[in-house]
Each structure stands twice: as structure tokens, then as C-alpha cells.
Amino acid sequence: MHPNTFRREDTKFRALKHDSKGVYATLPPSLEVTRYHSLAGVQPTIPDCLEVSSWTEFENESDRKIIMGVRHKEYTVEGVQFHPESILSENGRTMFRNFLNLRGGTWKENGGPRSQLSEDPTALRDGKLTGKKTILDTIYEYRKIAVNHQMLTPSQRPEDLQAAYDLGISPPQISFPDRLRQTPFSLSLMAEIKRASPSKGLISLSTCAPAQARKYAMVGASVISVLTEPEWFKGSIEDLRAVRQSLEGLPNRPAVLRKEFIFNEYQILEARLAGADTVLLIVKMLDNDLLWRLYRYSQQLGMEPLVEVNTAEEMKIAVSLGAQVIGVNNRDLRSFEVDLGTTSRLMDLVPASTIVCALSGISGPNDVNAYRTEGVKAILVGEALMRAENTNLFVSQLLGGGERVVASIxxxxxxxxxxxxxxxAAARTAIESGADLIGIILAKGRTRTVSDITALEISKVVKSTPRPASSVIGIQKCVGDSSGVNYFDYSSQFLCHSERALLVGVFLNQPLSYIISQQQRLGLDVVQLHGSEPIEWANLIPVPVIKKFSPGEPGLSRHACHTLSLLDSGAGGSGEKLDISSVQNSLGKSDDIRVMLAGGLDHLNITDTLQQLGRYSEKVVGVDVSSGVESDGSQDLKKIQAFVTAAKSFRT
Structure with missing residues (x-):
């Protein structure tokens, strides 16, 4: 044997690669397994009658392979250099099942040691992968099998998806090309959610896709690309669905791209139902007829696709399609080698009206400098963004030269x-003191409930009493098309009017029809739902809605329903103070939360209460008081004045 045939390997856990044949049939291409503490083959000096069936890599030499399994080419004999029986080895049970299903004898008698993927093996020679089949071929074939199987599953058949689409339940969409044209940078940013890749392995397996999407949206991304391929990229269509939900309600949300190996209309329809605004079509893996068919189908669903090319010939095909957005992949999907000059070399072939995006391999400012002068309009960044410790800083340095990206509220x-x-009288005093919102209780049976006659009198005062000039200072509106604006920062601005206070009607578990009729009759500017009303009622009420929550109650940070959440205790008006730690826990669950705070506040304790919240006090955008401005059960005009003064001075 060659002196370097074996190597001592002591690492217990390794990512195992395999040829998808024999015991590895139907398994994902990469598996975590428990290794032996023993010698392992590293050079292809095995007899001609054997073939390498699985391997792993040297820790710092990704192009060198350690043999982990061999197979006899004729007889049903397989050997492995790891523990498939270990509970720490992935899919060990399936390996044993595949092996036990063999009858002995020859592979020919057993139908051959092959999976459903291909009969064209990828071999291991001189420690490197060789052979005719490329990574793109392998992934494409694997996805065909998976998608074809899914299409047979009840509830996921093509006719099931079409029936759902015909109901009109797919999320609202936006124009992909138009959104690419809106950017705070010199180049539009397409930010990618990418947990892994065939070339880099695991990148960030624990990433929460919707949280990452919001992070990207806040730093000015025009598009969020979601990889939905499960085996090599560790994504899913559920990632895309969650990403789309997480962006709901943002004033200028990014477009959502399904990044996938698409070869069937089914995948495009599935993407639209999950909330995609566009899909990726890879010219290299589609014949012309299929490419045209998928392109037109995507347009029929209102989605202009991102058409990906890598060569001049592919660019000509994309241009002939009439593609509005063409992505030039700097990575050759057959060899997975990166050449950042690929995009630059193809720019002369593109009409001026076409949006060209540079895809893959971008990791820093030096990678994009040339694109600005060559007519490239957008760049896609995945791995570098996923690994960035400070996303805002990374994007600023990449595209803005230190420019601040996140909208400053x-x-x-x-x-x-x-x-x-x-x-x-109490309403007038509150307004003249600088109050923004005047609340009247319209819930039945409460001690502070007012009659319709009194409510109309208060309504007239609210709408005829101007705000004092001093209270108008600091009222600034967010720009509607701003990038990186938090939903509640944006929505809460509609609870403040520059000329007068707003009238709020407070309801408690009353019918929706009654609430809407009272809003119209009394001229309510805002409705407050203080009971257990469904959150989605906010979308059926024609004015902004404040929704009451107790600390820890679900729905507090829900976007695109209520205008602002109110944190209060009990049924309200009881004077019961909220537990500070409970409030902090509620506010700490999401960076996006903004609330109006109530519960036992008065002019003497409001400053101390907010200070006790520490850094979470920044998430409090308003305060609500009832019993804290009363004396002997009646509203005290002096306490109203004192409370407004104390609250308004907290941030001045």
C-alpha cells in the first residue's frame, strides 16, 4: 500500500458526503456522522474492484478528501468508516434499511447500487471530485424528484394550489422592477437569507428567517432573496412564507424573491401563494421552450422574474425573452468558481432599459466599485451579510461609504x-395643556361611561379647540416611502394631529357593527379596543385602532393590524400599576415593539416609572391616564394639567 494511504483521524463528528447510491440512496447529500477513532483512507490506491462511496474533508484542505466508505463494483459489499448505528449519526436508520433490503449476490441482481438521481457517478480521484455530473446537475435532479413527490401529496397537488390561488388568498404583491428602482444607495441591495451552500457548507444554520428579513428591511434592502432549497441550502418555502409575513405593514417593504431551482409552473404558483413577488429562472438549467413557458407563466401571476445568466450566450437568450431584470451570476453553477468580472463583461449586451443585477461573490466595497460606473443597478449579497456582526454598518460601508441607512426617527x-x-370642560383643559388624545368610555356599564349626548358635546370641543402652539413642536411625519422605518414608528404618527387633539372612543367586547356605527355617529378619530376583540378587527374599522394588551399577552408586536398597542392592567381605569419586570419582558421580546403605557400613572410617578424601564423606555411612545387625574371620582383639571406637563417634559 502507498505510505500515505491512511491517515489518523481523531475528530468524532464530521460532515459526510456521498454518491447517493447503495446504502446512501435517497439521503441528503451531506450528513453529520460519528467517526471511528482509527485510520482512514486518503489516497485512491484502492483496488480496481472497489469504488469510493463516501468521504469527508481535511479540516483546512477542502479540496482534499478522506475516504469514509467503499463499495465493491460487482458484489453487494459496502464498507464504512463511521458509526451509522450511533444516535448522533444522521439517517443511520435509513442506511441500515437500505442495506437490509439487499438480497446479496451482485448489484446487477439488486437493480444496481444507484439512487434515483443519476447513473452518472461523481468519482473521487487524486483526492478531488471529478466526473461528468456537476453540482447543478445533481441539485436539479434531486429537486425534480422532491417536487414530483410533493405534487402527489394531498393538499399540495397542483390542483390544490390552483384552487387556493383562485380564492384570492395569496398575499398582496409589489412590482419587483419598480422596487429595485427605489433605493437609498447608488446600487440597490438584494439581501439574501442563506443558511448554507454547496461551496461553503453551513453558514448560519440557526438564523431565524423572518427576523433576518426585518433586519435587512431596516437597513434599506430593496429585495430580500430567500433560498428555499432544503438539502444544499437548508431553506424551505416556509422560510419565504414567514419572511413575507414579517414584512407586512412596513411602509415600503422590500420585494421578496424565491431563490430556487425552478423548472415547473408548480413551483412558481407555490411561491406566489407563499408571498413571493418574483422568482428566479436560471437560463443554464432550462431549455428555451421551458424557459419561455415559465417566464410567461410567472408574468401571468403578476411576477416579473429575475432571469439568471452566466455567459454571453445566456445573456442573449435573456434579452430575447424581454426580461426586465437580468441577474448575472458571477459564480459558474457547474464549477462553482467565482469571477467578479463576469457581470462587467456582459454589460454591453444589455439594453439600457434592463435592470442588471450582479449576483454572487460580493463581500466588500472593493467588489462593487466598478459596477457603479458600468451600469449595474443592483447587487445580491448573501454569505457576507449573513456573517456580518453589524448588518447596518456592513451595508453602510458596502454601499453608502459610511452613509447612515436606517431611517432616523x-x-x-x-x-x-x-x-x-x-x-x-375636562376635554378643553386637556387640549389646552397639550394632550394629543382625548378618550371617552363608550363601553356599557362602566363608571366613566358617557352618554351619546355627552359624547357629542365632547366631540365638538375636541374638533373646535386648537392645540397650543407649544405642543406642535416635535410633531414630525415619517416619509411614506422611507426605507428602514419601523412599522409602529410609522403608524403611531397617525395618532397625533398638528392642529387639534384626536377623539378616542373606548370599547369593551362590543359588536363590530356597533363600534363602526358609533365611530361614524360621534366622529371618532381613533377607536380603542380594550377587551378580547379579535386583532383583525382593526383592519375592518375605518380609523386608526389602539389595541389593549396585558404584559405577556400574544399579539403585542403584531404588524399591519392595530396602529399602536396599549399596555394596561385589568379592564383599565383601576389605578393598578403594572409590574415593571413584566413590562420589560414584554418590550424586550422584539426590537420592533412600540407601546402606549397605562396602569396607575399620575403626575408624581410617571417620570420614575419610565426611568425604571431603563433602555426599554425608548419603546414607549405614549402614556395613558384615567384615575391618575381624578380626585374623589371626578376629573381634576389641575391634575390633568400637571400630568400633561410631566409627560411632555420627559423627553425634552
Whole structure:
């Protein structure tokens, strides 16, 4: 034997690669297995009667392979250099099942040691992968099998998806080309959610796709690319669905791209139902007839595809399609080698009206400098963004030269709501003191409930009493098409009017029809739902909605329904203080949460209460008071004035 035939390997866990044949049939291409503490083959000096069936890599030499399994070419004999029986080895049970299904004798008698993928093996020679089959071929064949199997599954058949689409339940979509043209940078950013890749292995397996999507949206991404291929890239269509849900309600959300190996209309329809605004069509893996068919079908669903090319010939095909957006992949999908000059070399073949995106291999500012002068309009960044410790800083350095990306929302004075208002005089005093919102209780049977007659009198005062000039300072509106604007920062601005206070009607578990009729009758500017009303009612009420939650109650951070969440205790108006730690826990669950705070506040404790919240006080955009401005059960005009003054001075 060659002196370097064997190598001592002591690492217990390794990612195993295999040829998808024999005991590895139907298994994912990469498996975590428990190794032997023993010698392993490293050079192809095995007899001609054997073939390498599985391997792993040297720790710092990705192009060198350690033999982990061999197979006799004629007889049903397989050997492995790991523990398939270990509970720590992935899919060991399936390996044993595949082996036990063999009858002995020859492979020919058993139908051959092959999987469903291909009869064209990828061999191991001189420690490197060789053979005719490329990575793209392997992935394409594997996806065909998986998708064809899925299409036979009840509830996921093509006719099932079409029936769902015909119901009109697919999420609203936006124009992919138009969104690419909107960017705070010199180049539009297509930010990718990418857990793994065939060339890099695992990148960030624990990434929460919707959380990453919001992070990308906040730093100015025009498009969020979601890899949905499960085996090599560790993604799923559920990632895309969750990403789309996470972007709901943003004033100028990014477009969502399904990054997948698409070869069937089924995958495009599936993407649209999950919330995609566009899909990827790879010219290299599709014949012309199929490419044209998929392109037109995508357009029929309202999605302009991203057409990917890598060569001049492929670019001509994409241009002949009439593609509005063409992505030039700097990575050759057959060899997976990266050449950042690929995009530059193909620019002369593209009409001026076409949006060209540079895909793959971009990791820093030097990689994109040339693109700005060559007519490239967008870049796609995946691995580098996923690995960035500070996403905002990375994007700023990559595209903005230090430019601040996240929209800066000025620290506005707290919104102040005086609730339980029962007289026109109290309403006028609150407004003249600088209150933003005047609340009247319209729930039946409450001690502070007002009649319709009194409510109309208060409504007239609210709409005829101008705000004091001093209270208008600090009222700034977010720009509707701003990039990186938090949903609640954007929505809460509609709870403040520059000329007058707003009238809030407070309801408690009353019918929706009654709430809407009272809103119209009394001229309510805002509705507050203070009971267990469904969150989605907010979308059926024609004015902004404040929804009450107790600390820890689900729905507090829900986007695109209520305008702002109110944190309160009990049924409200009880004077019961909220537990500070419970409030902190609720506010700490998401960076996006903004609330109006209530519960036992008065002019003496409001500053101390907010200070006790520490850094979470920044998530409080307003305060609500009822019993804290009363004396002996009646509203105290001096306490109203004192509370408004104390609240407004907290951030000045």
C-alpha cells in the first residue's frame, strides 16, 4: 500500500458526503456522522474492484478528501468508516434499511447500487471530485424528484394550489422592477437569507428567517432573496412564507424573491401563494421552450422574474425573452468558481432599459466599485451579510461609504392620552395643556361611561379647540416611502394631529357593527379596543385602532393590524400599576415593539416609572391616564394639567 494511504483521524463528528447510491440512496447529500477513532483512507490506491462511496474533508484542505466508505463494483459489499448505528449519526436508520433490503449476490441482481438521481457517478480521484455530473446537475435532479413527490401529496397537488390561488388568498404583491428602482444607495441591495451552500457548507444554520428579513428591511434592502432549497441550502418555502409575513405593514417593504431551482409552473404558483413577488429562472438549467413557458407563466401571476445568466450566450437568450431584470451570476453553477468580472463583461449586451443585477461573490466595497460606473443597478449579497456582526454598518460601508441607512426617527415627545373624559370642560383643559388624545368610555356599564349626548358635546370641543402652539413642536411625519422605518414608528404618527387633539372612543367586547356605527355617529378619530376583540378587527374599522394588551399577552408586536398597542392592567381605569419586570419582558421580546403605557400613572410617578424601564423606555411612545387625574371620582383639571406637563417634559 502507498505510505500515505491512511491517515489518523481523531475528530468524532464530521460532515459526510456521498454518491447517493447503495446504502446512501435517497439521503441528503451531506450528513453529520460519528467517526471511528482509527485510520482512514486518503489516497485512491484502492483496488480496481472497489469504488469510493463516501468521504469527508481535511479540516483546512477542502479540496482534499478522506475516504469514509467503499463499495465493491460487482458484489453487494459496502464498507464504512463511521458509526451509522450511533444516535448522533444522521439517517443511520435509513442506511441500515437500505442495506437490509439487499438480497446479496451482485448489484446487477439488486437493480444496481444507484439512487434515483443519476447513473452518472461523481468519482473521487487524486483526492478531488471529478466526473461528468456537476453540482447543478445533481441539485436539479434531486429537486425534480422532491417536487414530483410533493405534487402527489394531498393538499399540495397542483390542483390544490390552483384552487387556493383562485380564492384570492395569496398575499398582496409589489412590482419587483419598480422596487429595485427605489433605493437609498447608488446600487440597490438584494439581501439574501442563506443558511448554507454547496461551496461553503453551513453558514448560519440557526438564523431565524423572518427576523433576518426585518433586519435587512431596516437597513434599506430593496429585495430580500430567500433560498428555499432544503438539502444544499437548508431553506424551505416556509422560510419565504414567514419572511413575507414579517414584512407586512412596513411602509415600503422590500420585494421578496424565491431563490430556487425552478423548472415547473408548480413551483412558481407555490411561491406566489407563499408571498413571493418574483422568482428566479436560471437560463443554464432550462431549455428555451421551458424557459419561455415559465417566464410567461410567472408574468401571468403578476411576477416579473429575475432571469439568471452566466455567459454571453445566456445573456442573449435573456434579452430575447424581454426580461426586465437580468441577474448575472458571477459564480459558474457547474464549477462553482467565482469571477467578479463576469457581470462587467456582459454589460454591453444589455439594453439600457434592463435592470442588471450582479449576483454572487460580493463581500466588500472593493467588489462593487466598478459596477457603479458600468451600469449595474443592483447587487445580491448573501454569505457576507449573513456573517456580518453589524448588518447596518456592513451595508453602510458596502454601499453608502459610511452613509447612515436606517431611517432616523427623531425622539418625539410622548403622546399623551387623557382617558375617561366625562365633561367638555375636562376635554378643553386637556387640549389646552397639550394632550394629543382625548378618550371617552363608550363601553356599557362602566363608571366613566358617557352618554351619546355627552359624547357629542365632547366631540365638538375636541374638533373646535386648537392645540397650543407649544405642543406642535416635535410633531414630525415619517416619509411614506422611507426605507428602514419601523412599522409602529410609522403608524403611531397617525395618532397625533398638528392642529387639534384626536377623539378616542373606548370599547369593551362590543359588536363590530356597533363600534363602526358609533365611530361614524360621534366622529371618532381613533377607536380603542380594550377587551378580547379579535386583532383583525382593526383592519375592518375605518380609523386608526389602539389595541389593549396585558404584559405577556400574544399579539403585542403584531404588524399591519392595530396602529399602536396599549399596555394596561385589568379592564383599565383601576389605578393598578403594572409590574415593571413584566413590562420589560414584554418590550424586550422584539426590537420592533412600540407601546402606549397605562396602569396607575399620575403626575408624581410617571417620570420614575419610565426611568425604571431603563433602555426599554425608548419603546414607549405614549402614556395613558384615567384615575391618575381624578380626585374623589371626578376629573381634576389641575391634575390633568400637571400630568400633561410631566409627560411632555420627559423627553425634552
Amino acid at each position: 427623531p425622539k418625539r415627545p410622548l403622546l399623551v392620552k387623557i382617558c375617561g373624559t366625562r365633561t367638555p
